[in-house]
Amino acid sequence: MSRKSRLLVFGLLLLLASSLSGCTSSGGATKTAPRPGNLAPDFTLYTLNGKRISLSEFKGQRVLLNFWATWCGPCRRELPYLEEAFQSKGTEVKFLGVNVGESPSEVREFVRANKISFTILAGAKTTDVAEAYNVRYIPTTFLIGEERVVENVKIGAFASLGEVLNFLRESAPVK
Template sequence: MKRNLIVIVVLLGLVGYGWYDSIKDKQAAVTNSGDNGMTIGIQQGNLAPDFELDMLDGTTVKLSDYKGQKVLLNMWATWCPPCRAEMPDMQTFYDDYKDKGVAVLAVNMTQSEKSVEQVPMFLEQYGISFPVLLDEHNEVANRYQVRSLPTTYLINSEGIIEQKIIGPMNKEMMKKEVLQLQ
């Protein structure tokens, strides 16, 4: 009996150590240092983690391609009612500010969709013309720790996260929050 207890304690210790290591690995993947010494992470004041995703037409887009512009980085899905509600305002905001140093990037949580075919149908139905990226393997969702939709990161022209907004935004919110970024 005493021997079984020792074995159980040792096994629990090993499991706990493995759990601790996996947490450390996840934290290291989210926060590290960039070339300029800035902390790369998803907190306010961090350099936004770069990523590369494809659009529906196969064009590859990187977040870092937008350095020098203010970026509204929106995580969404076609089945999400609040996402659907904010899309018309996001399109209007994009139309008004796309030539004024502001970018809208919509990252579709493709893995959560019933089928990829729903995405272009949605874009056509809502008249969406801003870049829509497909997160087919939840890479960006995991890196940015997206837990609910929509989630929007506001990134300044230097690539620094200024704010994270969970829930839908309207055009006035977008205008107020994005235009005040540096």
Template structure:
């Protein structure tokens, strides 16, 4: 009788141990899949993608928040101060030359800027602190002939203020200086920008 109880206890402990191990393995698997995968694309800008992280990644400023003010230098050596644009609608885009999805949306941004630049300010904040060389930014913009303002975030302070955790990320600021539409993570289309333009006040 004692041997039967001992055997049953041993079997129960063994089953419990196996179940515990399986649950632990599943937890590790789910944790590893939920972690962001980072890609070094600094040497290859031809890679395809939609965004550097998933669009539903938590974080970032919310609708109704006051857009943090900043003053950054443009490629032309002038400065842009966000608070001086109060009264205008602003599309504030965060990007870098090494980001393939950013390159996908920039022609769309240029088309929008050419047609609606008098209604909406399109400002592209380059994450200059992540670039291998500042001159790469100027060369890229000149080569592609983009005309919307490019400002240089050398110390990534503005990226941090806007809690940008992946690029491209875009914020939509109303004439009241507040974020009026949910941020967009991933490349924008021309049609998407049209929708946002009409939604902003």
């Protein structure tokens, strides 16, 4: 199946599933999502400005990795809390938002309109990364430690800034 066909099928499945039960993703059913204590899969994606970024570049730093989409209501509701957390903790934790399955131009406009300043990754390969992390529902957030080990996972939206900060605090580094 071509990449374009795969993206179309992925998008249609997301739309159908989200209309039935909230925001979902069609991540591979046979894969297991990285759990706390597991090594986070490495990936390389592009920012909205075209800069190439790999997870492995952030060795020695903690990374909050959030999978989301502009059409997902819970994702839209949690983004301001993630932005606030980034403003207060962005020097301690690298924030990466992985937009799943939308074009960079579409995402760029949304990010600008909503004043999101943490790094957003978008483009064709984001669906592959979502599959590698077995993301079935969005938003899904991973906290990845300094050695690329998953410290915490949250499926669903953060309901407050306090919840995001607790997620960061309660995630004891796993060595």
